Amino acid sequence: MKLTVECFDKVKKDCLKFIQSQETKADKFINKERMIKSFLIPISFWISKKADKKRPYFVGLAGGQGTGKTTSSSLIEIILTKYFKLKVFRISIDDFYKTRKERISLSKRVHPMLLTRGVPGTHDINMMLKFFKKVKSKKFIRLKLPTFDKAIDDRYNKKYWYDLKEKPDVIIFEGWCVGAKPEGNNTLNKTINLMEKNKDKKRIWRKYVNQQLKSKYKKLYSQLNCLIYLKAKNFSLLQKWRLKQERKLLVNSKKNSKLKIMNKEDVLSFMQTYQRITQNMFKNMPQYASIIINLNSNHQIKTAVYKRK
Numbered sequence: 543m544k545l546t547v548e549c550f551d552k553v554k555k556d557c558l559k560f561i562q563s564q565e566t567k568a569d570k571f572i573n574k575e576r577m578i579k580s581f582l583i584p585i586s587f588w589i590s591k592k593a594d595k596k597r598p599y600f601v602g603l604a605g606g607q608g609t610g611k612t613t614s615s616s617l618i619e620i621i622l623t624k625y626f627k628l629k630v631f632r633i634s635i636d637d638f639y640k641t642r643k644e645r646i647s648l649s650k651r652v653h654p655m656l657l658t659r660g661v662p663g664t665h666d667i668n669m670m671l672k673f674f675k676k677v678k679s680k681k682f683i684r685l686k687l688p689t690f691d692k693a694i695d696d697r698y699n700k701k702y703w704y705d706l707k708e709k710p711d712v713i714i715f716e717g718w719c720v721g722a723k724p725e726g727n728n729t730l731n732k733t734i735n736l737m738e739k740n741k742d743k744k745r746i747w748r749k750y751v752n753q754q755l756k757s758k759y760k761k762l763y764s765q766l767n768c769l770i771y772l773k774a775k776n777f778s779l780l781q782k783w784r785l786k787q788e789r790k791l792l793v794n795s796k797k798n799s800k801l802k803i804m805n806k807e808d809v810l811s812f813m814q815t816y817q818r819i820t821q822n823m824f825k826n827m828p829q830y831a832s833i834i835i836n837l838n839s840n841h842q843i844k845t846a847v848y849k850r851k
Contacts, residue, residue: 545587549625550579556620557582564613569786573842578617581843585770585833586621588848592767593628593711598677600765603716604827605772606820607813608783609837611716614772622712631710635717637688638665642696653747655737659695660815662719662754667762674765682709718816721769721831724755725822734821737814748818755819771831775839777821783841785809 557578561571571577593599601618605611615632622628639659640648648664649657656663669688676685685706689698730752733739742748774780788809828834831849838844 546579546583549583549586549621550575553583553621553624554578556624557617560616560620561613572840577843578621581835581846582614582617583621585835585846586618586626588833589618589712589768590622590626590628593622593626595711598631598710598713600674600767601712601714602720602763602766602769603714603772604720604722604769604823604831605718605835606774606777606780606823607718607816608780608787609772609774610841611718611772614770614835615714615716619714628711629708630712630714631704631706632714632716633687633704634690635665635670635715635720636692637690637704638667638670639690639697640664640666642694652750653742655741655747655815656750658812658815660718660812661751661819662722662759663751667758670762674762677706677709677713715766719759719819719823721763721766721771721827722755722759722819722823723826723830724752724760725818729822735814735817737811738818751819768832769827769830770833770835771823771827772835772837773824773828774837776824777817779839780820781810781813784813786841 554575558574561574565571589599589601603611603615603618605614612634619630619632622630636659639645644666645657645659645664649655652663658664666688673685673687676683685704686700687704687706689703690696691698730748731745733742738748774783785806828847828849834847834849835843836845836847
């Protein structure tokens with residue numbers, strides 16, 4: 543407890559400053575000090591004990607849309623950097639989306655729904671595997687890694703890419719489908735929403751996505767040292783939180799006219815592509831994640847369950 547208080551005193555200012563940057567007048571964080579002190583600091587202690595400075599420790603951080611992956615991973619990064627003096631690099635699986643040109647080609651070759659970014663099969667797995675390999679190398683050389691611009695639905699120009707100059711002690715790899723596993727044919731054959739019913743009648747899209755999880759993504763996720771899962775109660779809550787995210791973007795769009803804002807129908811339609819894997823993760827992820835962070839209906843951390851010591 544004494545170390546937790548000491549750590550909180552050291553990171554409080556930076557953590558609260560970051561949280562403030564994520565708030566709007568209408569959407570404020572509640573119980574932020576408790577979130578940091580009771581949950582994120584203990585998780586950071588857990589990670590720091592496992593981090594080996596000889597090679598990067600890969601932390602997978604998963605959770606449905608709107609669960610707070612970016613906020614949680616950013617705060618963990620602040621704590622690990624400021625208090626534990628670890629070199630931390632945080633990147634999202636979203637930054638490795640295939641280019642728009644590549645997804646257009648994929649949508650023509652396999653299925654039109656693959657033009658929409660998000661599901662397994664729309665990321666550049668080879669680029670991620672190369673990144674994982676190079677960052678583990680004893681002869682680490684400076685790395686340039688992509689950043690994705692959702693406003694134009696394509697990668698940023700290379701001059702805006704991440705510039706990783708030194709080997710990190712900890713890599714936080716976050717994303718909605720990080721650590722997801724494939725499902726069996728018995729459930730795959732049943733449609734779960736109108737989008738699947740109308741646009742994937744022959745099950746080509748969902749079978750392709752599931753096959754990606756069975757093969758390339760399995761290889762990628764097997765390299766993670768641990769997996770933290772932000773678990774919401776149900777999919778309808780995620781829809782509500784994702785709409786809240788869009789409202790925040792609308793506020794920020796007054797400062798940045800390039801931001802592309804979705805209306806309610808767009809958001810709910812877009813989330814249907816995520817629904818199958820998200821619901822599968824609700825069911826299965828608690829069985830194999832290292833830490834499960836349970837969220838209540840008010841978007842706050844209720845409990846953190848450590849499944850692996």
